[in-house]
Amino acid sequence: MSDDLRDIRPGVESAVAAERLADPVFLVNADPGSVTALLDAASGPAARLASSVYRASTHLHPAVTAGVRRQLLALDAARYGDRELSARITAVPVEDEPAASWGVEWATGSQLDRSVRRIPTAHTDALLAVATAVVDGRPVAVTGGTDRSVRVWDLTTGRQVGQPLAGHTGQVCAVATAVVDGRPVALIGNSDRTVRVWDLTTCEQIGQPLTGHTAAVSAVATTVLDGRPVAVTGSGDVRVWDLTTCEQIGEPLTGHTHAVCAVATAMLDGRPVAVTGSHDETVRVWDLTTCEQIGEPLTGHEEAVRAVATGVVDGRPVAVTGSEDETVRVWDLTTGRQIGRPLTGHDGWVLSVLTTTIDGRPCIVSGGEDWTLQVWDLTTGKQVGEPVNGNTDKVRAVATAVLDGRPHVIAGSQDGMVRVWDLTSGGQVGGPPTGHTGDVNAVATTVVDGRPVAVTGGDGTVRVWDLTTGRQIGLHLTGQDDWVGAVATAVVDGRPVAVAGSHVQVWDLTTCQQISEPLADHEEGVNGVATAVVDGRPVAITGSWDDVRVWDLTVGQQVGEPLTGHIGDVNAVATGVVDGRPLAVTGGSDGTVRVWDLPAGQQVGEPLTGHIGDVNAVATAVVDGRPLAVTGGDDGTVRVWDLTIGDQVGPESVFPLGVCAVAVVPDGRLVVGFGWEVAVLARR
Structure with missing residues (x-):
C-alpha cells in the first residue's frame, strides 16, 4: 500500500475511496497497487462503476505503461456503457507520453461480470x-x-x-x-x-x-x-x-381457498372487473360494481398462479397468467376459456407478466426464476426474438413505460436491482449493449439506408450494428453454421450485402434475407473473405486453413491458382489499391502479414512482422492519401501499416483479449472485435 494511504482511518476509508476512484487522473497514473487497495471500499454509484471498470483488466495494469493503461481503462469504461467516463479517461495527460491517438466511441460488454453490470438501486435485498x-x-x-x-x-x-x-x-x-x-x-x-x-x-x-x-x-x-x-x-x-x-x-370478495398472489383490472362488457390469481391454482373474475364473482373459476394451471395481467386482442378483453407450473396462459374473459396452448419457454416459475405493444403488435412480457424476460406475440402466441438475458437472479416484478417514444420494460429481481430494457431493440438501458455469446471472429462495415453499420460474425450468428447509436439493428442473421469465420460487405445490383459464414453466404442487408448459395468450397472452413474488382470483374478473395483463393463473383468460379506463402493457416483477408493495382492483404498463424498483387497472383515484397502470435484480422483504408492496413492478433494489439513503404505506422493499440476482427469505417473509425466484444475507436 502506498504511503499516502497508510494513515486513512476506517471511518473515512469509503469517502477517500469514492473520491479517488471517481478521479480518472488517479486511475490512469497511480501505481496499480494503490488503486487496487481502494476497490473493495468503493461506495456510491460513480466509485462502484470506476471500481468495476478497473477490475475488468486489472491483471494487465501492473505490466503496462500509464499510456497503455489509459487506453485499457477507456475501453473498459465504454464496455460498461459509460461513454462520458471513457472520454474523460482518454483525455487524461500522461507524463512523457503523447496524447491518446484514439478514443472509444462505444463497446459491448458481453464478457463483463453480470453482478456489476447493472443499475444500482440502493435496495439492499430482493425487489418484489x-x-x-x-x-x-x-x-x-x-x-x-x-x-x-x-x-x-x-x-x-x-x-x-x-x-x-x-x-x-x-x-x-x-x-x-x-x-x-x-x-x-x-x-x-x-x-x-x-x-x-x-x-x-x-x-x-x-x-x-x-x-x-x-x-x-x-x-x-x-x-x-x-x-x-x-x-x-x-x-x-x-x-x-x-x-x-x-x-x-362493500364486503371482501371471497372464493379463493388459498392466498391471492396477483390482481389485475379490466373492462368487460362495459363493467370494471378484477382478475385474481391464487395459490389454489385458479384464476377468478370479479364484477367490481356488484362485488360478485363472474362465472366459474378459470382452471388449467397445475401450480400456484403467481402473476396476472390483462389486455385486448382483436377487440376481446383477455387475461394473461403466469404460474409455478412454468407456463404462461391466455384467457378470453368473455367466454372464460383458455386461448391456444400454454406458452412454454421459461425454465422455472413464472413470477411476473405484463402486456404491452411493440411495433403495433400486442405482446406479453414474462419474467421468472430462470433470470430471463421473454416476449410473446399476444395474437399468435409465438415468442418474439430471443429471451432477454442480463438479470442475475429471479425476475420478481415488471412494469412498462414509454421512454423517448419507445416501449421499455422495468424489471425488478431477487438481487435487489432494477434493470430497464428497450423492448424494440432488446438492449439494456444504462448498461453496455450485448449480443454475441462467443468470440467475434469477423467485422466489416458498410452503409445501409444512409446509416453507417458494422457487420460482425463469430458465435454462429451474424449481427448488424448501427455505428451511430451502438445498437444492434434487428435480429441476427440466421442460417449460419456454429462458427462464422468471415465477413465482408459489397454492393450487388445497388443493394448493400454481407458475405459471411464459414462457407460464405450472401445476405441482403436491407431485407436481412439470404440471396445466394455458398460461394466457395475450400477443403477447410473459410477464415477470411474480402471483395474487390480485378480487370473489371467483381471477385471475392477467401482465406482458409489451406490457402488463399480468388473467385469470380459473376460466374462463381475460381480464378487462377491458389496464393501460397503463409506457413500455417490463413486467418484474415482484406483488399486495397496501391499505385492503381488491386492488392490483397492477408494475416496468418505464422504471425506475418503478407501483401499480394491480384492481377499477377504474386506476393509483393517481404512479409510485415511485429505481431507475437497469430494475426487474426486485417482491414485496409486510405488515410491522408496513404494506403494503410490495420491488423489485429492474439497478442491483443491492433497495428497500422503503410502499404507503400511496408512498415508500421505509430504505436499499437492494446486490448485485454486477443483481437479477432478489425474493420475501418469510411470516416476513419476502427471497429474492433476482441473476445466476445465489439468496440468502435475514433481518431482524436
Whole structure:
C-alpha cells in the first residue's frame, strides 16, 4: 500500500475511496497497487462503476505503461456503457507520453461480470414490486422489496427522486399507481397486512394505512369505478377501496381457498372487473360494481398462479397468467376459456407478466426464476426474438413505460436491482449493449439506408450494428453454421450485402434475407473473405486453413491458382489499391502479414512482422492519401501499416483479449472485435 494511504482511518476509508476512484487522473497514473487497495471500499454509484471498470483488466495494469493503461481503462469504461467516463479517461495527460491517438466511441460488454453490470438501486435485498407513473411530466418507477423501503426513480436519468418513502414496518409485497384528485399516487401493499397511499409529487403519505386484511397484502391493482379511482388488493381475500375517501367498498370478495398472489383490472362488457390469481391454482373474475364473482373459476394451471395481467386482442378483453407450473396462459374473459396452448419457454416459475405493444403488435412480457424476460406475440402466441438475458437472479416484478417514444420494460429481481430494457431493440438501458455469446471472429462495415453499420460474425450468428447509436439493428442473421469465420460487405445490383459464414453466404442487408448459395468450397472452413474488382470483374478473395483463393463473383468460379506463402493457416483477408493495382492483404498463424498483387497472383515484397502470435484480422483504408492496413492478433494489439513503404505506422493499440476482427469505417473509425466484444475507436 502506498504511503499516502497508510494513515486513512476506517471511518473515512469509503469517502477517500469514492473520491479517488471517481478521479480518472488517479486511475490512469497511480501505481496499480494503490488503486487496487481502494476497490473493495468503493461506495456510491460513480466509485462502484470506476471500481468495476478497473477490475475488468486489472491483471494487465501492473505490466503496462500509464499510456497503455489509459487506453485499457477507456475501453473498459465504454464496455460498461459509460461513454462520458471513457472520454474523460482518454483525455487524461500522461507524463512523457503523447496524447491518446484514439478514443472509444462505444463497446459491448458481453464478457463483463453480470453482478456489476447493472443499475444500482440502493435496495439492499430482493425487489418484489415495480410500478410506473408520470410525475411532473417525467416517467418514474416506484420500487419496493424485502428491505422494507419504497423508492422512486427518474427513468430518464436513472437517479433516485427524493428520499425513500419511509414508515413501512414490513416487506413491500406489491406496488401500484393511480391518479387521485389530479395527483399521481402510489399504493404499497405490505407484509404487515396494510396498504399505504403516497403522494408521488410531495413524497408524503396520504391519510392512515388501509387496514382490514388478515395476511400480507401481496397484490394491488387500480381502476375507476363509477367515476371514482379505486384500488383492488389481494391477500387471504380480495378487497376494494375508494382512493378518494380511503375507505373499503362493500364486503371482501371471497372464493379463493388459498392466498391471492396477483390482481389485475379490466373492462368487460362495459363493467370494471378484477382478475385474481391464487395459490389454489385458479384464476377468478370479479364484477367490481356488484362485488360478485363472474362465472366459474378459470382452471388449467397445475401450480400456484403467481402473476396476472390483462389486455385486448382483436377487440376481446383477455387475461394473461403466469404460474409455478412454468407456463404462461391466455384467457378470453368473455367466454372464460383458455386461448391456444400454454406458452412454454421459461425454465422455472413464472413470477411476473405484463402486456404491452411493440411495433403495433400486442405482446406479453414474462419474467421468472430462470433470470430471463421473454416476449410473446399476444395474437399468435409465438415468442418474439430471443429471451432477454442480463438479470442475475429471479425476475420478481415488471412494469412498462414509454421512454423517448419507445416501449421499455422495468424489471425488478431477487438481487435487489432494477434493470430497464428497450423492448424494440432488446438492449439494456444504462448498461453496455450485448449480443454475441462467443468470440467475434469477423467485422466489416458498410452503409445501409444512409446509416453507417458494422457487420460482425463469430458465435454462429451474424449481427448488424448501427455505428451511430451502438445498437444492434434487428435480429441476427440466421442460417449460419456454429462458427462464422468471415465477413465482408459489397454492393450487388445497388443493394448493400454481407458475405459471411464459414462457407460464405450472401445476405441482403436491407431485407436481412439470404440471396445466394455458398460461394466457395475450400477443403477447410473459410477464415477470411474480402471483395474487390480485378480487370473489371467483381471477385471475392477467401482465406482458409489451406490457402488463399480468388473467385469470380459473376460466374462463381475460381480464378487462377491458389496464393501460397503463409506457413500455417490463413486467418484474415482484406483488399486495397496501391499505385492503381488491386492488392490483397492477408494475416496468418505464422504471425506475418503478407501483401499480394491480384492481377499477377504474386506476393509483393517481404512479409510485415511485429505481431507475437497469430494475426487474426486485417482491414485496409486510405488515410491522408496513404494506403494503410490495420491488423489485429492474439497478442491483443491492433497495428497500422503503410502499404507503400511496408512498415508500421505509430504505436499499437492494446486490448485485454486477443483481437479477432478489425474493420475501418469510411470516416476513419476502427471497429474492433476482441473476445466476445465489439468496440468502435475514433481518431482524436
